[in-house]
Amino acid sequence: MSTPSAAVPPERPETVYFFGTCLVDLFYPQAGLAGMELLKRQGLRVVFPQDQTCCGQPARNCGFFEEARAVARAQFDAFPEPWPIVVPSGSCAGMMRVHYPQLFADQPDRERAEAFAARIYELSWFLVHVLDCKLADHGEPVTVTWHASCHSMREMGVTDEPKRLLRSLENVTLVENPRERECCGFGGTFSVRQPEVSAAMVADKIDALRSTGATEMVTGDCGCLMNITGALDRMGGKAGPPLRGRHLAEFLLERSDDR
Amino acid sequence: MTADVQTGAGAPKAGSFAERAHLALDDKPLRANFRRAMDGLMAKRAAQFPDAADLAALRARGAAIKERALARLPDLLEQLEARCTGNGIKVHWAETTDEANRIVLGIFREHGVKTVVKGKSMVSEEMHLNAFLGEHGIQAIESDLGEYIIQLAGEMPSHIVMPCIHKNKGQIGALFAEHIEGQRYTEDVDELTAAARRVLRDRFAEADAGISGVNFAVAETGTLVLVENEGNGRLSTTLPPLHVAVMGIEKLVETLDDIPPLLALLPRSATGQPITTYVNMITSPRREGEKDGPREVHLVLLDNGRTRVYADPELRETLRCIRCGACMNHCPVYARVGGHTYDAVYPGPIGKILTPQIAGLDAAGDLPHASSLCNACVEVCPVKIPIADILVRLRREAVRPSASNAVKGAGGGWTLSESSAWAGWKWLHANPVLYRLGSRALALAGNLIPAGLPPLKAWTSVRSKPKFAPRTLHQLARDKGFDDA
Numbered sequence: 001m002s003t004p005s006a007a008v009p010p011e012r013p014e015t016v017y018f019f020g021t022c023l024v025d026l027f028y029p030q031a032g033l034a035g036m037e038l039l040k041r042q043g044l045r046v047v048f049p050q051d052q053t054c055c056g057q058p059a060r061n062c063g064f065f066e067e068a069r070a071v072a073r074a075q076f077d078a079f080p081e082p083w084p085i086v087v088p089s090g091s092c093a094g095m096m097r098v099h100y101p102q103l104f105a106d107q108p109d110r111e112r113a114e115a116f117a118a119r120i121y122e123l124s125w126f127l128v129h130v131l132d133c134k135l136a137d138h139g140e141p142v143t144v145t146w147h148a149s150c151h152s153m154r155e156m157g158v159t160d161e162p163k164r165l166l167r168s169l170e171n172v173t174l175v176e177n178p179r180e181r182e183c184c185g186f187g188g189t190f191s192v193r194q195p196e197v198s199a200a201m202v203a204d205k206i207d208a209l210r211s212t213g214a215t216e217m218v219t220g221d222c223g224c225l226m227n228i229t230g231a232l233d234r235m236g237g238k239a240g241p242p243l244r245g246r247h248l249a250e251f252l253l254e255r256s257d258d259r
Numbered sequence: 260m261t262a263d264v265q266t267g268a269g270a271p272k273a274g275s276f277a278e279r280a281h282l283a284l285d286d287k288p289l290r291a292n293f294r295r296a297m298d299g300l301m302a303k304r305a306a307q308f309p310d311a312a313d314l315a316a317l318r319a320r321g322a323a324i325k326e327r328a329l330a331r332l333p334d335l336l337e338q339l340e341a342r343c344t345g346n347g348i349k350v351h352w353a354e355t356t357d358e359a360n361r362i363v364l365g366i367f368r369e370h371g372v373k374t375v376v377k378g379k380s381m382v383s384e385e386m387h388l389n390a391f392l393g394e395h396g397i398q399a400i401e402s403d404l405g406e407y408i409i410q411l412a413g414e415m416p417s418h419i420v421m422p423c424i425h426k427n428k429g430q431i432g433a434l435f436a437e438h439i440e441g442q443r444y445t446e447d448v449d450e451l452t453a454a455a456r457r458v459l460r461d462r463f464a465e466a467d468a469g470i471s472g473v474n475f476a477v478a479e480t481g482t483l484v485l486v487e488n489e490g491n492g493r494l495s496t497t498l499p500p501l502h503v504a505v506m507g508i509e510k511l512v513e514t515l516d517d518i519p520p521l522l523a524l525l526p527r528s529a530t531g532q533p534i535t536t537y538v539n540m541i542t543s544p545r546r547e548g549e550k551d552g553p554r555e556v557h558l559v560l561l562d563n564g565r566t567r568v569y570a571d572p573e574l575r576e577t578l579r580c581i582r583c584g585a586c587m588n589h590c591p592v593y594a595r596v597g598g599h600t601y602d603a604v605y606p607g608p609i610g611k612i613l614t615p616q617i618a619g620l621d622a623a624g625d626l627p628h629a630s631s632l633c634n635a636c637v638e639v640c641p642v643k644i645p646i647a648d649i650l651v652r653l654r655r656e657a658v659r660p661s662a663s664n665a666v667k668g669a670g671g672g673w674t675l676s677e678s679s680a681w682a683g684w685k686w687l688h689a690n691p692v693l694y695r696l697g698s699r700a701l702a703l704a705g706n707l708i709p710a711g712l713p714p715l716k717a718w719t720s721v722r723s724k725p726k727f728a729p730r731t732l733h734q735l736a737r738d739k740g741f742d743d744a
Binding site: 018020022024025026027028029030032033036045046047048049050051052053054056058059060061062063064065066067070071073074078080081102150151154155181182183185186187188189190191192193194195196197198199200201202203204226227230231233234 | 276277280281284290591592595596628629630631632633634635637638648651653654655656657658659672673677678681682684685687688689690691694695698701702705713714717718720721722723724725726727728730731732733734735736737739741742743744
């Protein structure tokens with residue numbers, strides 16, 4: 001079911017796995033590193049299996065279930081210990097937590113998929129609910145707006161957690177954008193199958209983000225990040241004042257860094 | 260009096276969803292009309308459900324009622340037939356829309372019907388009933404204001420609850436000035452409504468028969484429940500001497516007790532109203548000694564592929580739909596392109612899953628792909644239909660048909676290039692060593708890939724080309740000393 005998967009916060013673990021996601025791996029490795037660093041600073045041992053690749057969502061969403069399962073099975077092998085798996089993306093987390101059990105419902109390795117799914121946590125949720133993360137703010141005053149990813153909200157049940165982290169920073173003013181709950185138009189292959197509808201969606205999203213007067217847009221999903229910053233970049237300065245986009249982990253790490 | 264009322268199914272449309280979307284996106288008034296309307300409807304619905312826990316409980320109840328009814332559908336349909344017949348309602352069964360149309364025509368011919376007033380009914384749209392009757396010399400006039408307007412314009416509904424939501428008052432004013440005798444151009448809503456009322460009042464009085472849909476049919480009592488706001492549904496079903504109701508076979512509930520929770524969900528989800536102005540419950544024709552009501556009532560039950568959908572437990576969830584349109588109101592795609600872009604009787608998210616199941620994937624296979632899978636529809640559906648999961652299921656059916664054989668035209672919706680692309684993708688991502696080699700190669704040389712190649716070409720039409728980082732996270736994690744195991 002595509003409903004928020006309510007998770008009970010587990011005991012604070014000593015070790016966690018980090019699942020980097022393929023977009024982070026190839027395009028935003030700094031966001032991934034920042035996520036791992038944040039977890040490490042909370043006193044955890046962070047393990048990054050070199051055998052991890054992709055959650056399989058692109059194939060699943062296009063209807064290629066067999067291919068998605070093959071890639072999912074490779075992840076089961078790459079994360080063998082029973083440690084929590086922290087993911088800096090609501091979308092990939094949703095795929096693994098919500099859709100793996102469906103994808104393997106009639107497969108011999110169903111139980112393995114379910115056990116794997118139960119270990120999946122979205123990064124901001126994990127920071128708030130499991131680690132009760134408190135961050136000092138060493139940055140200059142800044143106004144930011146939060147872009148919520150659809151799958152974070154609606155599959156992982158992550159709504160207020162990232163905003164709580166942002167609000168906890170002393171010099172950060174968070175301004176909510178009027179279309180926070182509306183899709184930015186990425187949707188994986190949707191953005192290339194329906195490029196014009198997707199373009200209309202991202203244009204409206206950018207208008208909403210800009211209407212806040214924020215200079216930074218922070219998000220927890222690199223798909224949305226790539227879509228929004230790519231469109232912002234293409235518009236150049238002509239469509240409004242500069243608006244920078246970053247992943248939450250990168251933003252939080254930079255603010256809390258006193259070096 | 261009205262001039263040329265059209266009965267056609269609307270102007271011809273371009274071939275694919277993307278092509279039609281292109282036209283819609285260019286239509287500035289259309290985009291503004293939808294944006295304004297959908298924003299308003301979202302706000303109204305939100306105001307109706309201030310308490311998240313209450314809403315969750317109500318949705319769970321709504322879903323359970325429909326699920327319970329569907330689980331016993333064959334039995335309940337028999338019970339409905341028996342109760343209706345006992346109450347004096349004549350029941351007819353139609354497997355196809357053509358059969359349903361012929362049944363309706365047969366009833367009308369038997370009674371020498373020439374003119375008909377129609378309440379709003381999506382099943383009648385599914386049957387293209389007006390056009391069919393028109394071809395056989397019977398004029399059916401839509402009596403719901405929105406339906407009346409699009410009938411004047413010769414269009415299809417663009418929304419299942421608010422069929423002319425794509426038009427603004429200026430466009431409606433122009434339409435009325437053109438088609439209604441003696442009507443000047445105005446944007447005054449009261450005057451426009453009065454003009455339509457003036458025309459329609461006579462029609463109710465003159466009509467030989469009335470047609471309606473059915474929102475819920477109660478098996479226990481043989482009651483047809485109809486919700487509406489304008490009173491036209493009540494007039495269409497009581498004033499003429501003959502009433503024909505058409506419904507899809509999934510619109511059943513078990514008992515009268517099931518009705519209040521569903522009525523607490525339907526209008527609040529649809530239009531943000533606590534309840535509709537009228538709730539009609541029809542149980543029989545005019546009884547001995549009663550002063551009004553039709554002398555004869557018929558109920559036409561339409562299958563049109565529903566039993567095929569019903570046979571598959573996952574797809575069956577589609578049939579829980581109570582036609583509130585909340586999924587459309589909250590869909591970011593629908594809000595931008597409008598209902599006509601779907602070129603289907605049922606547009607929006609529910610249409611994207613229902614249409615391919617009824618019409619077949621070969622006819623409507625691109626609809627399941629016209630979604631970013633943002634799940635906004637799933638979040639608001641009052642009966643908790645997992646629309647996004649079914650969209651993905653239909654995408655899978657397009658690639659490889661399932662054993663249940665529930666979806667027509669399955670298995671033909673892939674191209675060799677797409678299928679090879681996914682085979683290659685799997686090969687690369689299911690083999691960690693290959694993945695590391697491939698991703699390092701992309702980090703080194705990926706930025707040389709020309710932007711003109713598909714799918715980058717579509718991406719870069721409005722966005723800059725994504726930049727591969729010089730080193731992958733795999734490499735950086737190792738450099739920074741993060742453990743591998």
